[in-house]
Amino acid sequence: MRIGLGGIWQETNTFAPRPTTLDDFRRYQxxxxxxxxxxxxxxxxxxxxxxxxAREHRVQPVGLLFGAALPAGTVDRGAFEGMLRTLVERARAAPPLDGLVLSLHGAMVVDGHPDPEAETVAALRAVLGELPIGVTLDYHANVGPALARAADVLCGYRSYPHVDMAERGAEALELVVRMARSGARPDRHLVKLPLLTVPHAQEDAVAPMRHLLAATDALRADPDVWAASALPGFAYAETDRLGFAVYVAARARAAERARELAALVWARRAEFAAPLVGPDQAAAAAIAAPHPVVLVDVADNVGGGSPGDGTALLHALARARATGAVAVIWDPAAVARAHEAAGASLALPVGGHSDPLMGPPYPAAGPVRRYGEVSYLRTGSYMRGQRVRMGRVAVVEDRIGELVLTERRVVPFDDDHLAAVDVRPRSARAIVAKGAIAWKAAFAGYAARAVYARTPGYCPAAVDQLGYRSRPEPLYPLERDPRWEAEVAAALAAT
Ligand SMILES: [Zn+2]
Known part of the structure; x- marks a missing residue:
């Protein structure tokens, strides 16, 4: 038996002005x-x-095309169309396939293609016919009905930080093999909730997701249930697919089970709120023991499509006269200047270059360590075994701590990127993490505590400040109407 493998994967932040190009896919994967x-x-x-x-089940995996880019702005039309064309051509040219496993994100937005993930499945279906197709999706997928219809089964992550990617891929393959061998297909149902939530309120180990994932796990434990997911979605992608989704694939009664789970989600909607403090309050917290304190730069979340050059917390740490911090700042021009400058010490403005929103630049000064092209292997729980390139790096030993300036955007999904440039976050007093929850995969093992800061960036916690131009309406909590909310609850409860 042969199973084709492929996909096109990106979490798109439509508020980030910089489009995602084919080069961004080439640079990442x-x-x-x-x-x-x-x-x-x-x-x-x-x-x-x-x-x-596949190896365990003695199935031959057939590589087609897989492209992934770091989260950033809307994907360039030509990039998507070119990759999709190659993916479809390779599927057509491959020896006869018995099924497909696709790794898709679910929150990708492509210029001119309103539902690129559903389109990808449909394009493959058009050349391959009715073979079983299993799709893995990110926890932040904004799933629409077309994708749920097009694929035979969807396997969404159930972890945030996302540490179950490989498990979901294995599950998708096993379900596809089961469908190919038996000819059976599950009954499946998607419920789209009119509910918008932000990443830092979606952690898997914390309420309300802890309870909702437990309910999902209970469903999955039923032998009649093939797959079940509660997918909170990605607030920073302006699409008509925006919002929370619940999905069930089962031998029977998928709609009833999905509606029950969706009703639980809806009942807990008000719990999707997490407290934030201002940057100065966050910096003050970094001075007090125990250490290290993780200062979470929530809005400049690189893994959510923000650039990673925001300086709000650097300025706040300087005002607080904090020392011993570690921060990574994406700043290719500063890296170039640091490499061109002579001497063991330098002074240069860093960060705040991509958008006035992210600035003003921070005046860094101190001894500098220079690194040529740096790449590292992820050894932690997040995409273990993946090689990541940071470009050239300069580390400035500033009065507030070590500022790691990188040529490429770097996501805090591991601490290997810091070890690669001789930075020891374990012994830092504060770690600035440009992410919402994913940083926990890197630092939670030794962080004494975390403070979530209200910073500027493309992933703000206050969604009412985003200025959506097009989105589904009404959407809780942006629209509050008790009568409408009661109607949604009644509709979800009806089975
Ligand atoms: Zn995600």
Whole structure:
């Protein structure tokens, strides 16, 4: 039996002005054919998990095309169309396939393509016919009905930080093999809730998601249930698919089960709020023991599509006369200047270059360490085994601590990126983490505590400040209407 593997993966932040181009996919991950299987085997990614499961089930994995880019602005139309064309051509040219496993994000937005994930499945279906197609989705997927219809089964992550990517990939492969061998297909149902939530309120170990994931797990434990997901969605993608989704694939009664789970989500909607403090309050917290304190730069979340050059917390740490901090700042021009400058010490403005929103630049000064092209291997729980390139790096030993200036945007999903440039976050007093929850995969093991800061960026916690131009309406909590909310609850409860 042969199972084709592929996908096009990105979390798109439509509020980030910089479009995502084919170069961004090339720079992060773009595999074709046999290189896909060779490049992703043994990694803690969805397709890495699918490859491992394929070997276990004596199924031949056939690499088609997989492209992934770091979260950023809307994907360029030509980039998507080119990758999709190659993916479809490779599927057509491959020896006959018995099924497909696709790693899709679910919150990708492409210029001119309103539902690129559903379109990807449909385009493959058009050349391959009715073979079983299993799709893995990010926890932040904004799933619409077209994708739920097009794919035979959807396997959404159930963790945030996302540490179950490989497990979901293995699960998708096993379900596809089961469908290919038996000919059976599950009954499936998607409920789209009129509910908007922000990343830092979606942690898997904390209420309300802890309870909702427990309910999802209870569903999954039923032998009649093939797959079940509660997907909170991604608030920073302006699409008509925006919002929370619940999905169930089962031997029978998928709609009833999905509606029950959705009613639980709706009942807990008010719990999706997490407290934030101002940058000065966050910096003050960093001075007091125990250490290290993680200062969470919520809105400049690199993994959510923000650039990673926001300086609000650097200025606040300087005002608080804090020392011993560690912060990563994306600033290719500052890296170039640091590499061109002579001497063991330098002074230069860093960060705040991508948008006035992210600034003003921070005046860094102190001894500098220079690194040529840096790449590292992820060894933690998040995409383990994946090689990541940071470009050239300069580390300035500023009065507030070590400022790691990088040529490429770096996500805080691991602490390997700091070890690669001789920075020891474990012994820092404060770690500035440009993310909402994903940083926990890197630092939660030794962080004494975390403070969530209200900073500027493209992933703000206050969604009413985003200025959506087009989105579904009404949407809780932006629209509050008790009568409408009661109607939604009644509709969800009706089985
Ligand atoms: Zn995600």
């Amino acid at each position: 773009l595999f074709e054919g046999a290189d896909l299987v060779a490049g992703l085997a043994g990694t803690g990614t969805e397709l890495g998990g699918a490859i491992a499961a």
